[in-house]
Amino acid sequence: MTSPTNPVQHSLPSVTSRPGGTSAPLGADETYVASSISHLEPPSEEEVLRVEDLTVGFPTDDGLVKAVRGVSYAVHEREVLGIVGESGSGKSVSSMAIMGLLPKNARITGKIFYRGDDVLQMSARAQRSLRGRKIGMIFQDPMTALNPVYTIGDQLAEAVLSHEIMPRKKALARAEEMLALVGIPQPRRRLDSYPHEFSGGMRQRAMIAMAVINYPDVIIADEPTTALDVTVQAQILEKLLEVKDEVSSAIILITHDLGVVAGNVHRVLVMYAGKPVEIGEVDEVFYRPRMPYTAGLLGSIPALETATGERLRPIQGTPPSLINMPPGCPFSPRCPLTTAVCRQDEPELVATDGMAHLAACHHWNRLAEQDDPTTFFRAESEVQDR
Numbered sequence: 001m002t003s004p005t006n007p008v009q010h011s012l013p014s015v016t017s018r019p020g021g022t023s024a025p026l027g028a029d030e031t032y033v034a035s036s037i038s039h040l041e042p043p044s045e046e047e048v049l050r051v052e053d054l055t056v057g058f059p060t061d062d063g064l065v066k067a068v069r070g071v072s073y074a075v076h077e078r079e080v081l082g083i084v085g086e087s088g089s090g091k092s093v094s095s096m097a098i099m100g101l102l103p104k105n106a107r108i109t110g111k112i113f114y115r116g117d118d119v120l121q122m123s124a125r126a127q128r129s130l131r132g133r134k135i136g137m138i139f140q141d142p143m144t145a146l147n148p149v150y151t152i153g154d155q156l157a158e159a160v161l162s163h164e165i166m167p168r169k170k171a172l173a174r175a176e177e178m179l180a181l182v183g184i185p186q187p188r189r190r191l192d193s194y195p196h197e198f199s200g201g202m203r204q205r206a207m208i209a210m211a212v213i214n215y216p217d218v219i220i221a222d223e224p225t226t227a228l229d230v231t232v233q234a235q236i237l238e239k240l241l242e243v244k245d246e247v248s249s250a251i252i253l254i255t256h257d258l259g260v261v262a263g264n265v266h267r268v269l270v271m272y273a274g275k276p277v278e279i280g281e282v283d284e285v286f287y288r289p290r291m292p293y294t295a296g297l298l299g300s301i302p303a304l305e306t307a308t309g310e311r312l313r314p315i316q317g318t319p320p321s322l323i324n325m326p327p328g329c330p331f332s333p334r335c336p337l338t339t340a341v342c343r344q345d346e347p348e349l350v351a352t353d354g355m356a357h358l359a360a361c362h363h364w365n366r367l368a369e370q371d372d373p374t375t376f377f378r379a380e381s382e383v384q385d386r
């Protein structure tokens with residue numbers, strides 16, 4: 001399905017799965033269209049996690065680093081929510097806050113609800129039980145999460161036994177079952193392997209097994225494929241989505257690459273300078289971006305060309321410092337649509353084309369007027385009338 005309003009098509013051979021869910025990479029001449037999410041089970045209406053006006057600051061010698069400046073979103077049962085943004089936009093810090101993994105000096109405000117219960121008000125014990133059991137996490141580098149001195153089987157069994165009382169033999173049987181689920185051959189034998197005996201892809205599969213071994217409701221996957229070889233990335237992502245359906249959990253998929261979310265998530269939240277700047281269904285955001293930053297990110301997808309064969313250009317410039325941020329829209333110094341109001345007032349998220357598609361831009365209407373909203377980021381285009 002292509003959009004009537006945006007002729008941009010996306011060639012994403014390395015990181016997307018085919019519509020229908022097979023893992024073979026696409027050939028160079030094949031075109032993948034972002035709207036093909038038919039292989040994802042539809043999410044339920046039931047909300048499982050809600051984040052409300054989350055802020056995180058870190059005191060430093062130079063001042064307070066405002067890493068997260070007001071993040072709100074909800075995730076529903078079995079939903080895949082992509083969180084996308086450049087390095088430093090606050091994706092990891094906001095997720096670490098959910099997992100209780102931030103350093104002690106972090107200043108956190110806002111609310112995190114798990115099935116209606118306020119997580120930050122729970123006892124430390126209740127929070128520990130929630131995290132790991134109901135909310136699992138997959139990190140970019142499995143070596144930071146896997147202990148090199150214990151076997152994979154010991155670590156998986158321990159992940160079960162720290163939340164459930166059962167005979168060790170039964171926990172090891174669950175570990176074996178999970179290794180099989182994530183596609184590790186000879187899972188029984190592999191229980192006795194140490195992390196260094198696994199390849200990078202196998203370690204990431206073991207991490208997925210660890211994250212889902214307690215059948216969590218939500219898995220937070222922070223750049224789960226970035227450290228891997230491109231040919232392995234697509235397989236791991238596909239396996240993650242497959243396993244999520246097996247254990248019936250939702251996923252928050254964090255990535256700096258908009259190409260990764262194409263076809264692999266239901267909704268996407270785009271972050272910039274610690275705040276969400278656009279949120280909506282993935283097709284909406286891809287084909288009708290209403291925040292220039294999102295339109296610019298489309299230009300960062302490798303091998304992306306417009307229908308006319310023009311290349312898009314990556315966004316020029318760098319994000320602002322998160323200490324003493326100037327007033328106005330933080331993207332304004334890099335934005336081709338900037339006017340005086342952008343330099344004065346930071347825009348709030350507002351409903352654009354529909355109630356479910358929100359963007360934080362004073363000029364979202366100007367993007368809506370374009371047949372192709374990425375026009376402003378074409379290789380040849382100059383900064384538009386200020």
Ligand SMILES: Nc1ncnc2c1ncn2[C@@H]1O[C@H](COP(=O)(O)OP(=O)(O)OP(=O)(O)O)[C@@H](O)[C@H]1O
Nearest residue numbers: 058065067086087088089090091092093094103256
């Ligand atoms: N402990 C800390 N002390 C001070 N600043 C921090 C700390 N942890 C993170 N930050 C800052 O918070 C901001 C957001 O970081 P975060 O890791 O969430 O970004 P990100 O979008 O996940 O980027 P990346 O993709 O590089 O991980 C960055 O500017 C980072 O330098």
